Amino acid sequence: MFMQALSKEITEDIRCCVCGNTNPNKFKLIYRRENFDVTECNNCGFYFIPPYYRKKIEYQQYKNEAVTQAITLRK
Numbered sequence: 001m002f003m004q005a006l007s008k009e010i011t012e013d014i015r016c017c018v019c020g021n022t023n024p025n026k027f028k029l030i031y032r033r034e035n036f037d038v039t040e041c042n043n044c045g046f047y048f049i050p051p052y053y054r055k056k057i058e059y060q061q062y063k064n065e066a067v068t069q070a071i072t073l074r075k
């Protein structure tokens with residue numbers, strides 16, 4: 001079985017926030033979810049969701065963060 005390749009729109013703005021790697025050839029797809037993929041940086045081994053997907057799901061994340069913060073502040 002061929003390893004699934006990352007699509008172009010994903011690799012265009014990909015960046016590892018640990019080592020700063022932006023070379024599309026130095027990332028590999030780890031697994032595919034319904035709404036996003038998880039990639040691994042070949043440089044440092046960091047697993048992350050590419051920025052391409054984070055733009056789509058950030059609202060949900062911000063919402064969760066806001067809720068977490070609200071709960072924290074109430075204590």
Ligand SMILES: [Zn+2]
Nearest residue numbers: 016019041044
């Ligand atoms: Zn890295």
